[in-house]
Amino acid sequence: MDPAVIACVELPVTALLYGMLGLYRVRQQRWFRRAVDRCAALVVEPYHAAAKRWWAEDDVSAAAARLLLDGLVTVNHRGSLSLTPAGADPARRAGHPLPDALLCALRRRTAPAPLGSVESRDSEFRTVREQFHATSLARLRARLPEPFRGPGVPAKAGTLLLLGWLLFTTGVLMGIPARGTTDRFAAWVIWWSLIAQIVWFGLYGRQLRRTGSLPEILERHVAALSRHPALTELAERDPEALAWLGRSRLRTRRRRNRGRPRRRTTPAGTAG
Structure with a gap:
């Protein structure tokens, strides 16, 4: 040829x-x-948008901030969340699935508890949180354009x-x-x-x-959104409570004796 x-x-x-x-x-x-x-x-649900943010500004912290603003819980300097009389009322609701789930989780506790402990140890709260974000993501994806066809x-x-x-x-x-x-x-x-x-x-x-996938584009858009309005409002009204809430988010275990481990004492009559 x-x-x-x-x-x-x-x-x-x-x-x-x-x-x-x-x-x-x-x-x-x-x-x-x-x-x-x-x-x-797209109008992204604020709690769903906060899920991808860092721990101090995520959806769990935003739900706790909402409860603080509504007067349903209080937080002390150790980061322990306590129910107020209004929050202990079973008929009282926060008006949103995530704060409601957090409020119910605190009602199941017998003592004040840090936010990190509720998030990591309460399976019912974790289930409600996962279902809420799965539903929110499905609604967002239903409004996105068709995927790019290769x-x-x-x-x-x-x-x-x-x-x-x-x-x-x-x-x-x-x-x-x-x-x-x-x-x-x-x-x-x-x-x-x-x-x-x-x-x-x-x-x-x-x-x-x-080729950028739709979930990646959506995550980039959600990550660029501002922080949750409840956290912004709490920062303006009570910055100290917001700092204590951040401490509460880090704690995954409730300790006794004002947050310090108990000191072991030798029973009387055993010292020889």
Whole structure:
């Protein structure tokens, strides 16, 4: 087979491949901008938005701040949460699933408890929290645009055909000796076209992996939101209580004797 004929085929094939790659990238960028705009227009539930923030400003801390603002609980300097008379009333509700679940968890305790202990040890509260966030995420995803569709079966079949063509061209080219300047130039064009097509495979795979998924775009949007309004309000009204609440969030165990471990004493009559 004449190298000039193969060169006349290789150049259009290479140009077509890179044109397809550019078109795919343009479509991908349009979808990405549309998805980001749609996410930015979503009204995210404040407690769900706080779930991805750091521990001092997450949804659990926001729920406790809401209870403090409503006068249903109090927090002391050790970080222990206590029910007020209004909070101990079983008929009283906070008006939201997460603060309500936290309030019920504190009612199940027989003594004041730190927020970290409730979050890590109360299975009912943890179940309500997980169900709330799963429901909120499902509602958000229902309002997002359709996921970006990658190449289908025809494109995959075309990739296999291209791979076969590369192998065929390489084998033919290695078996045909270059006889003149034209053949040498054609061989040079073919080899560089083959290299460009091999590079195209890497660029094509990288472009497929670069497609941002909807959950990632949504998480980025949620992470950029401001902190929960209850925490902001508590910081303005009672900064000291907010600091104690942060201490409460770190504590995962309730201790006696004013927060200090009990000192062991030797029973009377045993000292010898």
